[in-house]
Amino acid sequence: MSTSIELPVLTPKDFASDQEVRWCPRCGDYSILAQVKKILPTLNIPKEEFVFISGIGCSSRFPYYMNTYGMHSIHGRAPAIATGLKVARPDLQVWVITGDGDSLSIGGNHFMHMIRRNVNLKVILFNNQIYGLTKGQYSPTSPQGKRTKSTPYGSVDAPLTPLSVAIGARASFAARSVDVDINHLCYVLERAANHKGTALVEVYQDCNVFNSGAFDFASKKDQKVENCIYLEHGKPLIFGKDRDKGIRLNHLSQPEVVELGKGGVSEDDLLFHDEKLENPTLAFLLSQMRYPESPEPMGVFRAIDRPTYDDEVNEQVKEVTEKYGPGNLEDLFSTGDTWTVE
Amino acid sequence: MSAVDTQSNGNGNFRTTEQVDAVVIRFCGDSGDGMQLVGTQFTNVSAVFGNDVSTLPDFPAEIRAPAGTLNGVSGFQLCFSSTDIFTPGDEVDTLVAMNPAALKTNLADLKRGGTLIVNKDAFDKSGLSKAGYATNPLDEDNDSLAGYRVHKIDMTRLTRDSVADLGLSLKEADRCKNFFALGLVYWLYDRDATATQDWIKSKFAKRPELVQANLAALKAGADLGYSTQAFTVHYKVPPAKLPPGKYRKMTGNEAVAMGLVAAAHVSGKELFYAGYPITPASDILHELSKLKNFGVRTAQVEDEIAAITATVGASFGGAFAVTASSGPGIALKSEGIGLAVITELPLVIVNVQRGGPSTGLPTKTEQADLMMSFFGRNGECPMPIIAAATPGDAFDVAREAMRLAVEFMTPVFLLSDGYIANGAEPWRIPDLKDIKPIDFKHIKEANGKDGQYMPYLRNDRLVRPWALPGTPGLEHRVGGLEKSDGTGNVSYDPDNHQHMIETRAKKIAGIANHIPDQPLEGPDSGDLLVISWGGTYGSVRTAVQRAQKDGHKVTLAHIRYLNPFPKNLEEVIKRFDKVLVPELNTGQLRFLLRAMFLCDAKGLNKMKGKPFLVSEVYDAIIENLKK
Ligand SMILES: Cc1ncc(C[n+]2csc(CCOP(=O)(O)OP(=O)(O)O)c2C)c(N)n1
Ligand code: SF4
Ligand SMILES: [Mg+2]
Numbered sequence: 001m002s003t004s005i006e007l008p009v010l011t012p013k014d015f016a017s018d019q020e021v022r023w024c025p026r027c028g029d030y031s032i033l034a035q036v037k038k039i040l041p042t043l044n045i046p047k048e049e050f051v052f053i054s055g056i057g058c059s060s061r062f063p064y065y066m067n068t069y070g071m072h073s074i075h076g077r078a079p080a081i082a083t084g085l086k087v088a089r090p091d092l093q094v095w096v097i098t099g100d101g102d103s104l105s106i107g108g109n110h111f112m113h114m115i116r117r118n119v120n121l122k123v124i125l126f127n128n129q130i131y132g133l134t135k136g137q138y139s140p141t142s143p144q145g146k147r148t149k150s151t152p153y154g155s156v157d158a159p160l161t162p163l164s165v166a167i168g169a170r171a172s173f174a175a176r177s178v179d180v181d182i183n184h185l186c187y188v189l190e191r192a193a194n195h196k197g198t199a200l201v202e203v204y205q206d207c208n209v210f211n212s213g214a215f216d217f218a219s220k221k222d223q224k225v226e227n228c229i230y231l232e233h234g235k236p237l238i239f240g241k242d243r244d245k246g247i248r249l250n251h252l253s254q255p256e257v258v259e260l261g262k263g264g265v266s267e268d269d270l271l272f273h274d275e276k277l278e279n280p281t282l283a284f285l286l287s288q289m290r291y292p293e294s295p296e297p298m299g300v301f302r303a304i305d306r307p308t309y310d311d312e313v314n315e316q317v318k319e320v321t322e323k324y325g326p327g328n329l330e331d332l333f334s335t336g337d338t339w340t341v342e
Numbered sequence: 343m344s345a346v347d348t349q350s351n352g353n354g355n356f357r358t359t360e361q362v363d364a365v366v367i368r369f370c371g372d373s374g375d376g377m378q379l380v381g382t383q384f385t386n387v388s389a390v391f392g393n394d395v396s397t398l399p400d401f402p403a404e405i406r407a408p409a410g411t412l413n414g415v416s417g418f419q420l421c422f423s424s425t426d427i428f429t430p431g432d433e434v435d436t437l438v439a440m441n442p443a444a445l446k447t448n449l450a451d452l453k454r455g456g457t458l459i460v461n462k463d464a465f466d467k468s469g470l471s472k473a474g475y476a477t478n479p480l481d482e483d484n485d486s487l488a489g490y491r492v493h494k495i496d497m498t499r500l501t502r503d504s505v506a507d508l509g510l511s512l513k514e515a516d517r518c519k520n521f522f523a524l525g526l527v528y529w530l531y532d533r534d535a536t537a538t539q540d541w542i543k544s545k546f547a548k549r550p551e552l553v554q555a556n557l558a559a560l561k562a563g564a565d566l567g568y569s570t571q572a573f574t575v576h577y578k579v580p581p582a583k584l585p586p587g588k589y590r591k592m593t594g595n596e597a598v599a600m601g602l603v604a605a606a607h608v609s610g611k612e613l614f615y616a617g618y619p620i621t622p623a624s625d626i627l628h629e630l631s632k633l634k635n636f637g638v639r640t641a642q643v644e645d646e647i648a649a650i651t652a653t654v655g656a657s658f659g660g661a662f663a664v665t666a667s668s669g670p671g672i673a674l675k676s677e678g679i680g681l682a683v684i685t686e687l688p689l690v691i692v693n694v695q696r697g698g699p700s701t702g703l704p705t706k707t708e709q710a711d712l713m714m715s716f717f718g719r720n721g722e723c724p725m726p727i728i729a730a731a732t733p734g735d736a737f738d739v740a741r742e743a744m745r746l747a748v749e750f751m752t753p754v755f756l757l758s759d760g761y762i763a764n765g766a767e768p769w770r771i772p773d774l775k776d777i778k779p780i781d782f783k784h785i786k787e788a789n790g791k792d793g794q795y796m797p798y799l800r801n802d803r804l805v806r807p808w809a810l811p812g813t814p815g816l817e818h819r820v821g822g823l824e825k826s827d828g829t830g831n832v833s834y835d836p837d838n839h840q841h842m843i844e845t846r847a848k849k850i851a852g853i854a855n856h857i858p859d860q861p862l863e864g865p866d867s868g869d870l871l872v873i874s875w876g877g878t879y880g881s882v883r884t885a886v887q888r889a890q891k892d893g894h895k896v897t898l899a900h901i902r903y904l905n906p907f908p909k910n911l912e913e914v915i916k917r918f919d920k921v922l923v924p925e926l927n928t929g930q931l932r933f934l935l936r937a938m939f940l941c942d943a944k945g946l947n948k949m950k951g952k953p954f955l956v957s958e959v960y961d962a963i964i965e966n967l968k969k
Contacts, residue, residue, distance in 0.1 A: 017819070019831060048814045053655065056822070063819050064832060069811035071658060072821030074681050077651040080643065084652030085811075087639050088614045089659035092811050110651075113644040313639055320634035327636030329604055333771045337537060338590045339390045341581075 012037035028179035028205035057099035059126035076107025079114035117309035136210035172197035231299035236270035364423035366431030371440025376520035381418025392581025428880030442473035463498035504562035525563025592769035594762035599629035601740025612637035614656035646671035650678030666692035688747035706951025707760035731879035864897030871918035885959035
């Protein structure tokens with residue numbers, strides 16, 4: 001006999017709001033929305049306990065399409081709003097929805113601090129390497145030289161790698177997937193949902209209007225096997241159509257591509273993925289492997305245990321209350337020197 | 343001055359004790375000299391003795407400007423009195439100056455015939471030159487101090503002597519001289535030093551030699567007063583007749599923190615506070631951070647934008663949410679406040695105003711953020727604004743701000759200022775049963791047709807419900823895009839937008855029906871109505887009372903509720919021939935009153951980073967009566 005409380009069985013449909021979805025046809029956001037709706041019912045959490053908080057951008061319309069609690073807030077600030085909510089209400093499962101401009105340009109500060117604090121939030125970063133909503137300016141993740149409306153002669157800015165930023169800020173969970181890679185995306189989202197702490201999932205998202213095909217290398221069936229390494233914990237980094245290529249660390253501890261079987265290279269010579277390493281160096285190294293200079297890792301880069309901010313804040317409230325007893329206003333008013341006037 | 347009695351000190355010297363009603367003392371010295379500390383000690387001792395007290399700390403913006411320079415001078419003024427007082431005083435009766443720079447920057451405020459106590463030892467070549475003195479003002483042939491009762495005391499030497507046997511370094515010994523000065527002033531004003539002695543004992547508990555040293559210095563100062571012939575008079579200021587009750591000393595920042603905690607606590611809620619340190623608001627964060635056992639959750643976040651948005655998030659989750667800052671930080675919060683206005687979520691934003699624009703005068707007071715509170719956001723973005731009048735009043739105003747926020751589902755501005763924040767006054771500890779819980783509820787059941795939840799379905803006050811995440815069936819989205827009234831769905835409909843703007847404005851305006859009428863101090867009609875707000879209350883009130891005593895038909899309306907104004911304000915204004923609005927800005931309230939009520943209000947405007955002197959306001963009253 002089970003003692004657990006029976007939850008109503010939910011389906012993806014239960015998570016759909018009555019609002020018409022208004023992204024451009026074939027926008028990558030649709031797939032991400034669909035996968036999120038798919039995994040939520042598997043989490044065994046009542047629907048009313050989910051909250052989706054977004055900033056501003058095409059991607060940030062997301063909460064309107066979810067039949068959960070939600071807030072479509074202001075540009076870049078979703079991590080801070082979600083932090084306040086999560087500290088006040090640790091019982092909720094709070095998701096942050098953000099874009100590459102939202103999280104890394106205007107909201108870069110909050111993004112970094114959310115991660116270093118390890119607030120127990122699930123974060124989906126819709127990285128389309130462009131400003132979608134404002135109709136096609138380059139973003140902090142656009143490759144150098146990118147021609148956009150605001151960079152007709154090519155951008156001169158050096159881009160950021162979101163996962164490197166996150167790992168540099170001591171992310172306890174950092175992962176990457178691709179909008180149309182449905183199974184992989186579901187897997188990564190589920191891992192994030194079950195992680196305790198800030199769980200960042202960067203999703204390569206096709207903006208087919210302003211940056212079409214930016215991620216073909218990682219989404220097209222024939223290309224992705226050659227260009228992407230699908231990380232698995234405890235397994236060597238192997239890729240290629242025939243799974244005959246791998247990543248080895250050279251004498252400078254830099255990753256290099258090697259062919260299995262050639263020159264005596266065997267699987268044992270390869271780099272084995274360990275997402276649980278406390279030391280972030282290897283995870284950072286993986287995050288720096290970017291297409292086209294190198295094959296690009298996909299999946300969970302890092303998943304470690306670290307105390308969460310919301311837990312710590314609430315734990316301290318409990319400890320102090322136990323130590324000094326629950327607050328009493330009369331005592332509070334009378335702290336310090338008092339005197340009586342007859 | 344009344345009773346005088348004469349007694350011997352046992353050395354054959356006779357001296358007199360004079361009884362006086364009120365005394366203004368200012369301690370000033372280098373910012374490393376511990377002047378705030380001795381000022382606070384004197385305040386505590388006087389308050390506990392039963393005097394009414396009012397204080398004005400004045401510190402430099404730099405934590406440690408070069409020692410001995412004019413920029414490094416730190417001062418603490420207090421008035422203690424046997425009658426009600428509302429200001430720290432216009433003129434200083436006794437000035438304690440620990441170095442030449444302090445003398446130079448403060449002498450002008452010492453009244454003619456006042457007592458000047460200086461640390462002679464600090465008036466050496468280097469001290470004088472850092473203060474820009476060409477000659478030593480203490481020299482006998484220098485007449486710059488003529489007209490004051492000057493006591494030149496070698497405080498550094500006497501302090502060193504008093505701690506000589508304790509094995510302190512010279513630096514440590516010299517740090518005791520503030521207590522030497524305090525001991526002397528205690529003697530001069532017949533204060534009981536016990537509370538200060540206790541404070542020293544607990545403060546330095548881990549360093550017994552420092553306990554001994556500071557106690558010795560304190561005593562040496564008092565002994566000097568007792569044994570030398572220089573101090574022929576000492577003074578008694580009897581206790582004030584304050585309303586009966588138990589009292590404590592309260593600063594404005596403490597009062598805000600306590601008021602907020604009290605409001606949440608009696609309402610069965612926990613407080614969430616997010617902030618980023620800034621002078622002069624940081625103490626609110628410090629105070630609240632101590633009160634975790636009241637369930638207070640404080641977060642020192644990365645900037646003021648995070649602070650306001652974190653409070654929006656906490657409020658969405660059902661907390662009583664607060665953030666506090668000062669000018670530059672409030673400017674950063676504007677967009678986040680707009681989000682709270684359009685999502686109609688309750689929270690309190692405390693603005694402890696300081697001199698602006700930009701970084702301005704961080705440690706000085708000003709009232710120049712009123713317009714920003716009214717209009718400093720994009721779009722039509724009305725919100726309630728209320729202001730504290732005194733440090734103690736901030737306790738009530740903080741609770742009232744929270745009440746308006748929660749009852750009307752809106753962010754509320756609470757205006758304080760540097761003067762209120764750091765100033766202290768006796769505060770009568772309220773009866774717990776007078777602290778009323780705030781009336782609110784979280785909706786639990788769908789309010790629309792077919793079990794639909796309508797987040798923007800309003801009650802008769804136009805207030806929307808507050809549904810908490812976690813409540814089954816009430817899942818809904820809020821956000822910064824315009825919402826359709828009722829359903830809360832995104833709406834670009836032109837008529838809906840106009841309707842929503844008007845509705846949000848009407849909701850805030852309607853608060854006028856749920857606040858008290860504007861109280862008047864003085865007759866209902868007359869020649870001149872003085873209208874003030876915020877921290878100028880003490881000076882303006884004292885000036886108005888003086889004018890009333892002189893037979894003038896003057897009345898004071900000190901406004902707590904700035905948006906919306908009390909319902910009767912317009913009609914009150916119309917009953918007076920003239921209106922005078924004294925403000926520590928260029929005339930922001932006056933501008934609003936003229937615009938809203940078509941009244942020809944005149945202004946008295948001071949932007950010096952300092953509060954009004956009573957005499958400044960009094961003179962303006964008389965002048966405006968004549969016009
Ligand atoms: C304070 C502020 N500045 C600028 C904007 C305009 N703005 C809206 S979305 C956006 C960029 C969005 O890009 P991204 O975050 O990548 O989201 P996407 O639309 O690509 O999903 C900008 C600049 C805004 N809404 N608020
Ligand atoms: S502009 Fe691009 S990102 Fe935005 S909805 Fe259209 S396709 Fe999607
Ligand atoms: Mg983008």
